Amino acid sequence: EAGxxxxxxYKIIEKRQSVAFWCNPISGHATLYWYQxxxxxxxxxxIQFQNNGVVDDSQLPKDRFSAERLKGVDSTLKxxxxxxxxxxxxxxxxxFVSGEDYGYTFGSGTRLTVV
Amino acid sequence: AQSVxxxxxxxxxxxxxxxxxxxxxxxxxxxxxxxYVQYPNQGLQLLLKYTSAATLVxxxxxxxxxxxxxxxxxxxxxxxxxxxxxxxxxxAVIPNPWNSGNTPLVFGKGTRLSVIA
Numbered sequence: 746e747a748g749x750x751x752x753x754x755y756k757i758i759e760k761r762q763s764v765a766f767w768c769n770p771i772s773g774h775a776t777l778y779w780y781q782x783x784x785x786x787x788x789x790x791x792i793q794f795q796n797n798g799v800v801d802d803s804q805l806p807k808d809r810f811s812a813e814r815l816k817g818v819d820s821t822l823k824x825x826x827x828x829x830x831x832x833x834x835x836x837x838x839x840x841f842v843s844g845e846d847y848g849y850t851f852g853s854g855t856r857l858t859v860v
Numbered sequence: 861a862q863s864v865x866x867x868x869x870x871x872x873x874x875x876x877x878x879x880x881x882x883x884x885x886x887x888x889x890x891x892x893x894x895x896y897v898q899y900p901n902q903g904l905q906l907l908l909k910y911t912s913a914a915t916l917v918x919x920x921x922x923x924x925x926x927x928x929x930x931x932x933x934x935x936x937x938x939x940x941x942x943x944x945x946x947x948x949x950x951x952a953v954i955p956n957p958w959n960s961g962n963t964p965l966v967f968g969k970g971t972r973l974s975v976i977a
Contacts, residue, residue, distance in 0.1 A: 749903075775962070776962035778964050785869075785969075785970075786969055786970070787950050787952075787967030787968050787969045787970050788904070788950070788965075788967050789967070790964045790965075790966075793962075793964050795962065800962075801964070836903060836904065838904075838965075840962050841962075842962050845911050845912060845913075845957075846911060847892060847909070847911060847954060847957065847962075849894075849906070849965060851896075851903040851904040851905075852903050853901075853902055853903040854902075854903050856901070
């Protein structure tokens with residue numbers, strides 16, 4: 746089974762520039778998440794999609810962050826304009842639920858450095 | 861709000877010694893609990909999970925964890941540390957797994973494990 750694919754792996758941009766990250770989840774996983782992991786902290790949920798609809802985006806800074814999941818498969822996360830505090834690893838994950846079994850798979854992440 | 865607390869941001873053990881990483885949760889209902897490991901510049905890899913079956917859960921790489929409802933804990937252990945165990949470890953919770961549908965994991969702040977030769 747292929748894992749969750751993310752690109753790019755690394756990105757360095759200047760503050761006030763824009764950046765986009767891409768995620769391809771595991772085939773058949775209806776739910777997709779974007780997490781932000783700041784250095785030294787645990788991942789924090791930014792947004793959750795169910796198919797192509799948003800379930801929870803309460804922690805997404807909507808003045809600068811946006812995300813979409815067209816056709817319920819791939820997803821993109823965009824930051825415009827970037828701030829220094831956006832430097833973090835952005836993790837994409839997808840999940841399934843089967844009875845009492847929950848499975849979550851994480852991608853390798855995109856490490857963003859804003860200078 | 862549901863949360864998970866990892867005691868100790870950094871734990872250092874000697875090679876061959878017992879590894880104990882602590883995790884406590886706050887939840888009004890029995891949650892589902894997970895331990896993930898993260899190696900440098902990599903994503904999160906599942907070590908083990910508790911989903912209301914056996915309270916002692918065995919995972920990969922010789923790790924295990926025991927769900928103790930009375931102590932609201934889910935500590936991770938390994939009898940003998942190996943150099944390759946050096947990594948960041950995250951405890952995570954599904955606050956209310958009895959709600960239908962997928963729900964996001966809530967993570968602790970992580971514990972960095974160092975193994976000394």
